[in-house]
Amino acid sequence: QKEVEQDPGPLSVPEGAIVSLNCTYSNSAFQYFMWYRQYSRKGPELLMYTYSSGNKEDGRFTAQVDKSSKYISLFIRDSQPSDSATYLCAIESQAGTALIFGKGTTLSVSS
Amino acid sequence: GAGVSQSPRYKVAKRGQDVALRCDPISGHVSLFWYQQALGQGPEFLTYFQNEAQLDKSGLPSDRFFAERPEGSVSTLKIQRTQQEDSAVYLCASRFGGEFDFGPGTRLTVT
Numbered sequence: 001q002k003e004v005e006q007d008p009g010p011l012s013v014p015e016g017a018i019v020s021l022n023c024t025y026s027n028s029a030f031q032y033f034m035w036y037r038q039y040s041r042k043g044p045e046l047l048m049y050t051y052s053s054g055n056k057e058d059g060r061f062t063a064q065v066d067k068s069s070k071y072i073s074l075f076i077r078d079s080q081p082s083d084s085a086t087y088l089c090a091i092e093s094q095a096g097t098a099l100i101f102g103k104g105t106t107l108s109v110s111s
Numbered sequence: 112g113a114g115v116s117q118s119p120r121y122k123v124a125k126r127g128q129d130v131a132l133r134c135d136p137i138s139g140h141v142s143l144f145w146y147q148q149a150l151g152q153g154p155e156f157l158t159y160f161q162n163e164a165q166l167d168k169s170g171l172p173s174d175r176f177f178a179e180r181p182e183g184s185v186s187t188l189k190i191q192r193t194q195q196e197d198s199a200v201y202l203c204a205s206r207f208g209g210e211f212d213f214g215p216g217t218r219l220t221v222t
Contacts, residue, residue, distance in 0.1 A: 004153075008151065032209065041218075042215055043202055044154065044213045088153050098167065099154075101146075103153045
């Protein structure tokens, strides 16, 4: 079992839809959870960074962590065509050094 | 200020050739990471430096891969006798505090 599992999609939604992206992880010791967005032919850019269980909101984006079920989510409200990208969940390893990434979910928002 | 830069952005190598990929981290960032991202996959950890010390090279797939950061700033990832399976995007990231900043990557194609 991989340490981080993420459904690669692709996911296609109309403009204005609410998008839900999810990952599960296997090691309950993981503490830091991140969502990155990666546009085609670009490096990943940090969207959200959370530490504890619960919700964190930033504009149209909400990150949710449920440590009891080892489940993390990213919600995008009022999705826009500019949100079309690959979304990667990432977890900081136990050693506090490298990030462990999911496979990424490719999202396409049509206008 | 400038972000993480990588060069070349694209590299085509014939099988068996040696290649060198360069990463210029953000000035003052002590930690530097190399990742390999195959098509349709999330980034996979290769190696990690703190200043000039290579603290973790557990992700390097074979002894054909070698990384260095001799003065604690610029880093080079070298791949000897390239194989087709080395075709991927090689991402560099530097870190200050909790946040990782990624470069745009070098897309390596081995023919």
